[in-house]
Amino acid sequence: MSDAGVLPAPAGGARALPRGTRILFVADGRSPIARNWIEHFVARGDEVHLVSTFPCEAGSLRLAGLHVLPVAFARFAGGNVGRGAAPASAGRAAALTRNLRARAVAAAFPTVFGWLAPATLGSHARRLRELVLQIRPEVVHALRIPYEGIVAAEALAGTAYPLVVSVWGNDLELWAERYPLVGRFTRRALARATALHPDCARDLHLAEQWGWNPERPSAVLPGNGGIRRDVFHPGPPDAEVARRHALPAGGPLVLNARGFRAYVRNDTFFRSIPRVLERRPEAVFAAVGMQGDPRAERWIRDLGIGHAVRLLPRVAPAEMAALLRLSTAAVSPSEFDGTPNTLLEAMACGAFPVAGDIASVREWITDGQNGLLCDPADPAALAAALLRALGDEPLRRGAAERNAALVAERADFAEVMRRAEAFYARVVNEALPG
Template identity: 45%
Template structure:
């Protein structure tokens, strides 16, 4: 297959997906919305910045920066980012016409899907192609309704798409509501292609140390303040508990919370880590906490579950596709520190619950999210979309 991806080339999620097709021998092209360097071969890499992505340093990673900066950046991009789409689409349109791909796959709606939909609507390509869009966890629930233009372009993407990939069933339903055709084929699979069993696997021995990990870093939709405020509530009953926070080393807001709450002795702020390093961290923890108010299937959450961590997560429709409360995890109000603390304490005290959940989650990850089998399903999905009846793009 000849595939042109439109994606943030820095993103580990996107790279994990694209790498599979590059290494299996497909003719792969990448239009990256951010400057990046790849450690796998593609036929050609083209920088197609949109929504001020060109001002980002090449060494930066998605979601890097202080919590205040990230919140302000998100707000600016939601209001002003759509204004850059039309101009940016001209460069992508020329790339599409040059490559003549079988598949144009945008790995996210804002702004990669928006850019692709605009490029297709502005001029016909000389060869039919299929436009596939991937939905990431907060594309519909956070970004689409945020501003009128974000809503307009989200609808345009859904109407233009020939097929949709989502990481949860909820987003298939929401996609139809935002304009995806009733007959358009869909696929539900983890956004990064799935869990690599050679990286994320359970420890040899059941973890005895009361270690809790928050792997989400700083994002506008992750309620880290509530999480940090839950820590002294846990320590009041379990003084031996220790908390590990991913991608928060040097984060001013996290340091401020730690000092104000007097929990310096119990909290470790980690720098961004590789997948292999994260696997080791997960295997040393009993509990993984994901205090989010907007999510599909968080990759870090199911990675932690694959490593035997007991999940405590925000009570969202999408998360209930993975977690049955009281069986293989606990769901809480992510805005409520006491609720988070209570769930952590239950998990710490109930070794039987953690052991049962670890077995259930290992079986579920194997059945629903194993990388090799998932990507084989994606290949078949691509082929079926290519063979389907032609679709008139536009918006």
């Protein structure tokens, strides 16, 4: 990852971010990535308000205020996303209904969002503007461009409120490029933004092509705040976790932790498996967040690989870390991405990374040294990379050492959030009169 735009902590006479700073986040409040970032500022004693673009609950976040501003069909998407299983008290029928509804919404959402969500911009921007005038934040931070950064930029048009906009993995390369209205409003959002927070240097440079002024403040930092190394770290395999998920506690295990996303080539992942099994019939493949998904089940059935594949539910961070410590390799076949959080988690836990050969991932992985990169659309190339990973123990051992050092140096949560505080301090201090 390039050091461009990464700010050190305030030094000398520079003013640090005072505790109690009033911060308004515009984010998907269900997202574990967003919540991980927000939690830091709650914990340090800031007055944190959240406007969520999806229905959510505050849960453990001790927010000063929570408001919901649902985009497109977001009100049908349910209250949870990402890690964590459904509550045990929920009935199986109700849980199944929610899962089916959420999958239907997820399948339709990209098209609906890309073409229809901008049409709802006016009413959402007016409502957000009303909330801003009530809360009077010292800084507004939109955690993603579509739709959060777009609506925040429109809401703050003509005001002096400082606006930080985060760029997530496919905001520019996929959404802005594919959908003309999203692209138009992305340009407006970048023009209005006071400061920019991408999670990879690639997006910092790409943003300039979409109208970002590089003379304004920017900080290249992991989108979720980095890796909590007390959770994600190397260690012995957990036999109980292996037993619970019917996984080997010592044999070759390949973990796909990406779930279903429009930019992750899970078709490539499943089609690579028969090729790997021809040479390594003892290998087992696990996919997190795909339990009960008809798309995954169909691939398994059509390819005849059911004996070697485990479809797992969504899991909490500690369970994800345990799964990664069980894994020989962690696969991430994305064709559009920023810095995948699961990639950093795999690196922290010592699982060998096998990922799509894209610019953002190359900021972390040097092919053949601390991981392997391949064409995310080519099952044969992915299978060849997995076979090499499974068969080269010295490569895996050397990669684990390099990756632990990389995470400690560039993605440790405490250090990343120290830089984030310095970034906010600069944005707020430059916005002060005089």
